[in-house]
Amino acid sequence: MTTTSLTSSRGAGRAGDKVFSGATLAAGCLILAVLFGVALFLVVQAFPALTASPDLIKGGEGFFAYIWPIVIGTLIAATIALVIATPIAIGVAMFISHFAPRQLASGLGYVVDLLAAIPSVVYGAWGAAFLAKEISPAYNWLASNMGWLPIFQGPASATGKTILTAGIVLAVMILPIITSLTREIFLQTPKLHEEASLALGATRWEMIKMAVLPFARPGIISAVMLGLGRALGETMAVALVLSSGALTASLIQTGNQTIAAEIALNFPEASGLQVSTLIAAGLVLFVITLGVNMIARWIIGRHKEFSGAN
Amino acid sequence: MSKRIDVKDLNVYYGKFLAVEDVNINIDAKSVTAFIGPSGCGKSTFLRTLNRMHEVIPGARVEGEVLLDGDNLYGPGVDPVTVRSQIGMVFQRPNPFPTMSIRDNVLAGVKLNNQKISKGEADALVERSLRGANLWNEVKDRLAKPGSGLSGGQQQRLCIARAIAVEPQVILMDEPCSALDPISTLAIEDLINELKDQYTVVIVTHNMQQAARVSEKTAFFNIAGTGKPGKLIEYGDTHTIFSNPTEKATEDYVSGRFG
Numbered sequence: 085m086t087t088t089s090l091t092s093s094r095g096a097g098r099a100g101d102k103v104f105s106g107a108t109l110a111a112g113c114l115i116l117a118v119l120f121g122v123a124l125f126l127v128v129q130a131f132p133a134l135t136a137s138p139d140l141i142k143g144g145e146g147f148f149a150y151i152w153p154i155v156i157g158t159l160i161a162a163t164i165a166l167v168i169a170t171p172i173a174i175g176v177a178m179f180i181s182h183f184a185p186r187q188l189a190s191g192l193g194y195v196v197d198l199l200a201a202i203p204s205v206v207y208g209a210w211g212a213a214f215l216a217k218e219i220s221p222a223y224n225w226l227a228s229n230m231g232w233l234p235i236f237q238g239p240a241s242a243t244g245k246t247i248l249t250a251g252i253v254l255a256v257m258i259l260p261i262i263t264s265l266t267r268e269i270f271l272q273t274p275k276l277h278e279e280a281s282l283a284l285g286a287t288r289w290e291m292i293k294m295a296v297l298p299f300a301r302p303g304i305i306s307a308v309m310l311g312l313g314r315a316l317g318e319t320m321a322v323a324l325v326l327s328s329g330a331l332t333a334s335l336i337q338t339g340n341q342t343i344a345a346e347i348a349l350n351f352p353e354a355s356g357l358q359v360s361t362l363i364a365a366g367l368v369l370f371v372i373t374l375g376v377n378m379i380a381r382w383i384i385g386r387h388k389e390f391s392g393a394n
Numbered sequence: 395m396s397k398r399i400d401v402k403d404l405n406v407y408y409g410k411f412l413a414v415e416d417v418n419i420n421i422d423a424k425s426v427t428a429f430i431g432p433s434g435c436g437k438s439t440f441l442r443t444l445n446r447m448h449e450v451i452p453g454a455r456v457e458g459e460v461l462l463d464g465d466n467l468y469g470p471g472v473d474p475v476t477v478r479s480q481i482g483m484v485f486q487r488p489n490p491f492p493t494m495s496i497r498d499n500v501l502a503g504v505k506l507n508n509q510k511i512s513k514g515e516a517d518a519l520v521e522r523s524l525r526g527a528n529l530w531n532e533v534k535d536r537l538a539k540p541g542s543g544l545s546g547g548q549q550q551r552l553c554i555a556r557a558i559a560v561e562p563q564v565i566l567m568d569e570p571c572s573a574l575d576p577i578s579t580l581a582i583e584d585l586i587n588e589l590k591d592q593y594t595v596v597i598v599t600h601n602m603q604q605a606a607r608v609s610e611k612t613a614f615f616n617i618a619g620t621g622k623p624g625k626l627i628e629y630g631d632t633h634t635i636f637s638n639p640t641e642k643a644t645e646d647y648v649s650g651r652f653g
Contacts, residue, residue, distance in 0.1 A: 186452075276489035280553070283447055284503030284560060285479025294502060298493035 123370070130364030132357060140357055147361065151368055153331035157247065157340040158369070161322060162315040164251025164335070165258055170308055172255075173262035180263075181270035182292060193267065200260035208324030211253035212245065216325065219252070220244030223336040237334040245327040248335040250342075253321050258311035265310065269303030270296055302384040309380040316373055319344040343369045396594045397463040397480075397563040398423040399444060404458035405623075406439055406448065414440050415623035417458075419613060426586055426595045428605035428632065431615035431647070436624025437598050440615070441566050444596065445481035446474040462563065479503070481564040482557035487573050488549030490541030490556070497537040499552055500524060503560040519559060527555035528585050547578020554585060558593070565589060567597040571604065583608050602648060606636050614644045 138146030176196065180189045220242065227238030240246075277295040286294055297304075322345040329339035347362045354362055399421040406414040414436035421427050429437040442448040443456050446467060460467040467477050482503075490499045500520045504511060511519070520537065524530040529551040533544070541552050550570055557565055567586075571579040586608045589595050599605050605612050613629040628635060628644045639645045 274489070276485065276487060277491060279447065279450060279483075279485065280489040280491065280556075281502070282450060283445065283478055283483035283485075284506060284556065285475050286503075286506050287475050290506055294506075295491065298491070301493075 126363060126367040126370060130360055130367045133360035133364040136357055136360075141361055142358065147364060150361065151343075151365055154341045154343050154346050154365065155368060155372070156331055157328075158316060158342040158344070158372070160335070160340060161247055161251045161254060161326075161342050162312055164248060165254035165315040166308065166312055168252060168255035169259045169262055169311060173259050173307075173311075174266055174304065176259075176263050177267035177270055178292065178296075180267050182288070182296065193264075196260050196263045196267075198260075199256070200264070204257060204318060205320045205324070207253055207257050208321035211249060211321060211325035215253065216244035216246075216249050218244075219249060223248070226336055234333045235335045237337070240336045241327070241338045243327065243338075245325060246336050246338060247326060247340040250322045250326040251335075253325050254315045254318055257318060257321060258314050261314065262307045262311040265307035266300065266304050269300040269307070273299045305380055305384055309377060312376055313373055316369065316376070317344050319348045323348050396423045396592060398594065399564060399596075400459075400461040400464075401444075402459040402461070404440070404443065404456060404460065406436065406443055407453075407455050407457070408451070409453040412623040414443075414615075415625050417626045419626060419629055421594060421596060422611070423463075423594050424590055424592070425611065426590045426597065426609045428609035428612045429596070429598045429615060430600075430602060430605050430612060431624070431627075432617065433600070434620075434624070435615040435617040437613075437615045438568050439624070440626075441568055441596060441598050444564070444566055445483055446477050447483060449474055479506075479560055480562055481566060482560060482562035484550070484553050484557055484565065484567045484570045486569040488546055488553055490544075490549050490552050492540065492542040494541060495538045496533050496541045496544070496552060499541045500555050500559050502556055523555040523559040524552075526558050526589075527551040528581060528588075529555055545578070547574045547581055550574060550578070550582060551585065554582075554589075558589070562593065564594040564596065567595065569598050569600060572600060579604070602636075606632060612636070614639075614641075614647060616643050616647070 133141065133147050136147070138144065138149075141147050141150050143150045176192075180193050180196075184192060220240065223240035223244060223246065224238075226236045227240040230236040231238045273296045277299065278291055281291040281294040322342050326340065326342070326345060327338050328341035328345065328349075331341075332339035343365050347365055350358070351362055399419075401417055401419045401421075404414070404417045405412060417440060429441060431437050439448060439454075442451075444460060444467075448454040448456065456468060458468075462477075462480065466472070490496075491502060494502065497516075497520050500523050501511075501516055504516075504519060521530060521534075524533060529548060532548060533552075541549060544552060550573075554565075554570075571582050574582065583604065586595055586597065590610075597605075597608065609632045611630065612632040612635040614627045614635060615624050616627045617624045628639055628641045630640075635644060636648050639648065645651075
């Protein structure tokens, strides 16, 4: 008979434990190191542009004067994309998860996922060659009927290559990611809570308001933020669709530019201080994205007590 | 404010599969009726057909009649939403809405049926319902806290408070104590005893002592084998079912010889 002492332990199992915890620790550290490395690179490379004398920067009025119009342009394009994509994505996700017959739902979900697989340059080409042309009559209508609003001030661009068109293309691009994520969240709503509301005499829509949407709220915010991250950083589609120019309030005139497109269009021919300027623009985009994500975290965290996770 | 239920020739199907066959039962108003039987015998399925909650399950359908004081729940033009606001339900696992406070949980059903309710009325209703569920003293100082922070037994009583806040005619309970400890179970059983003064209560339970303790009448369901439909074997006074049943199967089950 063998006695097993409390102090002796199985060597192999312990080793596996150590390897696994070491591997996860390494993976976690790697992420931090990469993030820190990118941030460091951006700051170091951007430094000359931030300290250079104003007349050497593109535009001749210093880095700040150069960057703020394209920051605003980036935010405008991303906002248009979110305003269009979010309600559609939530509607489609809700239809797939709670209203569509099962067979239609799986087919539709597949098609939506397929949208995400289309490369962004194809979206850009579609926007530039097709959407811009088709949509310009609508811009003319907006200019003549709603031109009193600064955002629809005429004359509308003849080519249709405006920030609004770019925003619409971005909306189509971020639609699948928001839809897929919110659909998954909707499907995860506990049956218990759906049944609880139905048993109280809720209609289907009341059940969704009472059980599904409150449960899904943090997930919807995360999904929208992921979409926003993509919209902020999207380069090719905007570069192809938008005929850029100075900052203007009107969404249907030629003009405006986004940071990512500005970098992509100018980087190949840039040298010296110009490279620094573009990298500094990249740093600004990085900070914006970071800020957006932190705000999203804060919004999600505010209602932790009521999240159902406790 | 409670109604009787009469079930006539009820068959329940899942798709083509006959799950419960030919149930006839008369449930008195202001009484507690217990459904007992082995797992899978269809008693929970049958309970759900009493407020049309089985319709949530894809493919489930019913033939026959369920009469609530003579009105057929499955009659033409009857809205399941209306049925459920008259016949409340408490589930196996406590399910307060996690995103709502204790107060909002109690008011959840009322806000559906009657959108405008003054703050004073709402406060009175919350207190009345929570007192009715024997929970008021434990939660009166933290009505704004989330319902999911309560213990399991408290959550289940919160769910009962939520169900009685809409003043239903009947309360259905689907194994309400199976996830609770003995002390919480006792609290719920005491509550069931009080509820029957105002409501018709139907309870599914796996616990035969519980059925014997709380109910006036007991229905025994059984199944002949897997793939066969569940059937109502015997229905009568709880005392009779447990001490002197007519059917051999009932006697075997209540005396613990099988199941």
